[in-house]
Amino acid sequence: MIVGVGIDVVDIARFVRQVQRTPRLLERLFGDGERGLPPESLAARFAAKEAVAKSLGAPVGLVWRDVVVEREHGHRPEVVVKGSAKEIAERMGVERFHLSLSHDAGIASAMVVAEGR
Template identity: 80%
Template sequence: MIVGVGIDVVDVARFARQLERTPRLVDRLFGDGERGLPAESLAARFAAKEAVAKALGAPVGLVWTDCSVEREDGNRPEVVVRGSVAARAAELGVQRFHLSLSHDAGIASAVVVAEGGLP
């Protein structure tokens, strides 16, 4: 059963400029495994975090670093949640997230489907 769907797009150049102007933003938005990636990858991961929030109903109180996009060598990227995001997902019965990331022509995008068990 689909619990929620989220989509987000990010202008990569604008996002990169914001990170340059506010260096501490990287620590507020990204976990250890995400920091240090190129701007287009960070923008796609930020889009994924926004898409996850939308799929969960965009509740107040979600912590950006409680959601990350992780990728093992050769495998597709996966949404990993903990803390506030994991609590909201559990509250809604989400058992799995499906994720698609893209970045092309200066735009990064993400689509997330939150899947739960049968009612």
């Protein structure tokens, strides 16, 4: 059963400018394993975090760093939730997230489907 769907797009250049103006933004949004990625990958991951939030109904109390996009070489990216995001997802009956990421022509995008019981 589909619990929720979320989509988000990010202008990569605007995202980079924002991070340059507010360097601590990277620490607030991303975990240690994410911060070293290229700007287009970070923008896509931020879009994924926004899409996850939307799939959960944009809940109050969601901590951005509690939504992580992991990707092993040769495998598709996956959403991993912990802390606040995991609590909210469990409360809503979400058992897994389906994720699609893209970045091209200066835009990063993500689409998420939250699946539950």
